[in-house]
Amino acid sequence: MEFQTHTLANGLEILAECNGDAHSAALGFFVKTGARDETDAVSGVSHFLEHMVFKGTPRRSADDVNREFDEMGAHYNAFTSEENTVYYAAVLPEFQTDAVDLLADILRPALRKKDFDTEKNVILEEIKMYEDQPPFGADDKCRAAHYGAHPLGKSVLGSPASIRDLAVEQMRDYFRTRYSPKNIVLAAAGRIDFDRLVQETSRRCGDWEPFPAPREMPPVPTAGSFHVVTKESAAQEYMIQLSNGPGATDADRHAAKLLATVLGDDSGSRLYWELVDSGRAEQCSLGHYDYQGTGIFMTYTCCDPEGTADNLQAIRNLFRAAEREGITAAELALAKSKINSRVVLSSEKPRSRLFNVGFNWICRHEYRTIRDDLDAIDSVTVAQANAVLKKYPLTQNTTYAVGPLAAVAAPK
């Protein structure tokens, strides 16, 4: 594998992990923009814009875009998070140039009013779909309660009202302030011809006008709170719990991943043995997610409503015991072997490497080999892991319970 980079005059960075043995080539534009960069007046615009990007350009209609991706046999999609919007395609190597041409073109969308009005309905349907599915919007509510006024508290989808009220001109304005070539990275992985990639990208993206696209980074609040939302028609009770953790550039993030694996992996963790294996909960898992400037631990639980209060107490007791006594060397060793194997297995597809390469660059401005990731996991000590638990107490969390219960006793 060979890593190569090139920066265009307008600031757009091109990077590739080239692997001559791969069967396919994966390419993606990583735009450093998401819900955290929105004002309340345009809540949901990043995600709506992601849909609109596929609706055509001055030289392509929406039908052309769909048709051309299919003609290449591309596996392609896009997604929007709190802080990034990613457009990607995996293709056979002979389509590398066509894929760059198409992806680069749609990154300068026409944003036509008629397409905007039709697509608005699709977005509203997507919001309704999530409202009908567990956890019935409680994830957004919990995030909002946890972060308060901090931009990471904003919803990626937006609300039905914010989407209905959004005007196409507001989306165009948002595009003009966020989609600067300096705020975008083109990443690639797999069987990539790097010289041709640079050539084609500079031909297609060289004239994109650069402008500053700053991001606000206020401090993160630390207070916790407890909330119950009643949804009578639900069969199960669902609980989301959020607490702060190490961020994307914090060296503690590797220890945080291992801690989450020991305490709350979906198999073989402390939460698994206590709540899932015993049949007390349908699901109970803990994950760590990192953002620019901060990170989060999220616990997700689904259980029979009757067991809700007991389960919340059991989770709290388990977290408290971990904070007090720490995890053991044996637990850490098992978690390491589990994560190591996952890293290797998930690295076989160029599509997976693409996300690794792209996110490492936009979050940390660094390239990390698979070996770098394995070594970082391997070097975490029990003392480091336990120090992270002390620094970021899991018991200091924001909890949202949603389900048929009218009231739930907060754990002590």
Added chain:
Amino acid sequence: MSNAILSQTYENGLVLVAEPIPSLESAAFSFLVPAGCAYDPRAASGLSGLTCEMALRGSGDRDSRAFIEELERLGVERGESVSDAHVSYRGATLAKSLLPALELFADLILRPAFPPDQLEAARQVALQELRAIEDEPSQRVMLELRRRQYPFPFGRSSHGEQAAVESLSIDDIRAFHAKYYRPQGTILGVAGRFDWEALKEQVGRLFASWQAPDVERLQAERRAEPIAHVPYESHQTQIGISFDSVPYRDPDYFQAWGAVGVLSGGSSSRLFTEVREKRGLCYSVYASQHSLRDRGCVLCYAGTSADRAQETLDVTLNELRRIVQGVEAEELRRLKARIKSALIMQQESSSSRSSSLAHDYYHLGRVRTLDEVSAIIDALSCDSINGYLTKHPPADFRIVTLGPTPLQV
């Protein structure tokens, strides 16, 4: 582009099919054991699933904790599921851990302990899953559709029914295992990096002693009513539509599958274009080919706001019916490009390839190499697909809706 397919049939009937993929560091395996939910006794719906859950709770000389810790130590990512015909136990790991991992799964399949003190916990797991599905409208509508598409005992939900799950005993589980976990009909698919001679020998050594009589084939009974509405308090109405098609082993399978590929798959496919792109009626709409051994169908799904559900149903049905007017050359060309790239990319995942190998063997009694599949796809023409559609037009739709109000069907 194909790799050789290797296979071995052992004396007791167990089949091993394997494909070396030299570009990978991993190896994945997929056991298909012919003990799926179609074999659940009528009053014991959910027994196959509970047997699978209990098999994970201790086997050979390991209890459940020792079993899972050993998998973690080896770095095995595991998964299991129950379909009509099979219970499937799958794993993926680094090449060097493949043979030790198979040892663990031989214990699980041949020597489960079924400890009585684990039964209540396993039952609670099953009951929790049943309740969680009640909150998943899109999953519910498709489960109900499958139940109405296929004649009993096919098309049942592997999660079973609450009353039955509550009544199952450890003896029921032991009896189910004794009768249905058997070498005849069990298929092990392996793909990725491995040494064939060592693999063949290890599987022989681990499973040679396995003996159990074969069982009678299942007989299909009557089908349920084709149309149903499930009242449910929600923003969206879920729509499921199915119609008969041919099974995977039918010579016409790829014609049927080509027609479905024109309807759904890429973003330029007809359902996505007509229902979502032109009209903005829904976020999710699709159709896919589904196959049991002796019968097949097409399953379609759309989820949309209750007030636009009627239009969504009408537009979707119209597209399904319109397909008999014929697929076009451009559509077929795009379909072929998609499939060619999917076939090549399948070589990048040992997991998906190992499970394809096992399923191919189940349906065909052999495995098609990727070159063979590629040749079949190349040979598809508009005439061949349209000829199939003339003989088998989508008709006799089964339609299930779930939402606040029924639709006009």
